Amino acid sequence: MELRQLQYFVTVAQHGSFTRAAQLLHLTQPGVSSQIRQLERELGHRLLDRSGRTVRLTPAGEAVLPHARAALASAAAARRTAEEFGGLRRGHVRLGMVAGAALTPPSELGTFPGLATTLAAFRQEHPGIDFSLTEDTTAQMLGALRDGRLDLAVIALPTPASGREGDNGWSALTGLALHTVLEVPLVAACAEQHPLADGAGSGPVPSPAPAPSPIPAPSPIPAGTRSRSRRSPGTPW
Numbered sequence: 688m689e690l691r692q693l694q695y696f697v698t699v700a701q702h703g704s705f706t707r708a709a710q711l712l713h714l715t716q717p718g719v720s721s722q723i724r725q726l727e728r729e730l731g732h733r734l735l736d737r738s739g740r741t742v743r744l745t746p747a748g749e750a751v752l753p754h755a756r757a758a759l760a761s762a763a764a765a766r767r768t769a770e771e772f773g774g775l776r777r778g779h780v781r782l783g784m785v786a787g788a789a790l791t792p793p794s795e796l797g798t799f800p801g802l803a804t805t806l807a808a809f810r811q812e813h814p815g816i817d818f819s820l821t822e823d824t825t826a827q828m829l830g831a832l833r834d835g836r837l838d839l840a841v842i843a844l845p846t847p848a849s850g851r852e853g854d855n856g857w858s859a860l861t862g863l864a865l866h867t868v869l870e871v872p873l874v875a876a877c878a879e880q881h882p883l884a885d886g887a888g889s890g891p892v893p894s895p896a897p898a899p900s901p902i903p904a905p906s907p908i909p910a911g912t913r914s915r916s917r918r919s920p921g922t923p924w
Contacts, residue, residue: 690762692726693755695719696734700752703741777815782806783828783840784820802841832863841868 698708699719709716727734734748744752768777788802806818821828821837831837844860844867877883 688726688729690759692722693758695722696726696748697752697755697759699723699735699742700744700748703743705742779817779819781819781821781836781838783823783831783837783842785825785828785841785843786822788822788841829860829863 695708695712695714698711699705702708702711705716705720709719712719723735730747730751732747732751733745734751736743736745736748784802810816810818821831823831825840825842828837828840828842832840844865875883
């Protein structure tokens with residue numbers, strides 16, 4: 688049983704004529720008749736009464752007609768659904784973002800309205816697209832992008848350097864498509880007695896000297912561990 692056979696049967700039943708059905712289907716009358724006879728042989732029953740001037744449904748044809756129409760409607764719905772995926776009408780997007788990416792940036796930083804506002808506007812324009820959001824570090828999300836666990840990611844650039852020779856933090860982005868949405872200036876805050884504050888006021892931070900920085904790097908804190916801030920001994924903050 689083929690969909691085209693059901694289509695021919697429904698068209699003949701609707702118009703009561705093989706000639707009219709063939710015209711609407713842009714086929715020859717013998718071709719339409721042959722396909723419907725093949726359908727009748729497969730079902731084991733005559734579906735159309737051809738004895739009069741007008742083609743009529745047999746009792747078996749009356750019983751089969753609603754199912755034929757339902758099958759054609761289901762096939763059309765399946766075709767429309769498949770086409771919607773190609774036209775950005777339906778789907779699911781897995782989006783990763785760094786901490787704070789959902790915050791609305793100050794207007795002086797540019798025209799980007801923020802991730803939440805952007806996603807809301809996109810959903811309004813494309814209501815069939817769903818999002819699942821994940822918050823993680825840039826390094827973890829880059830791995831998820833390459834593994835196919837994420838479709839998009841809002842990351843911080845450049846990525847932390849690995850320490851390998853020639854790695855300045857940009858090599859991890861090789862092969863990925865990038866689009867800058869926001870540039871945020873970073874500032875260093877320190878006590879007036881700190882060496883970085885000598886005559887600096889506001890301006891770029893000078894390149895660090897070879898001597899180790901007096902600001903200790905924080906130690907990693909295990910997941911689930913509660914901590915409280917404290918001032919490190921000897922740190923001039």
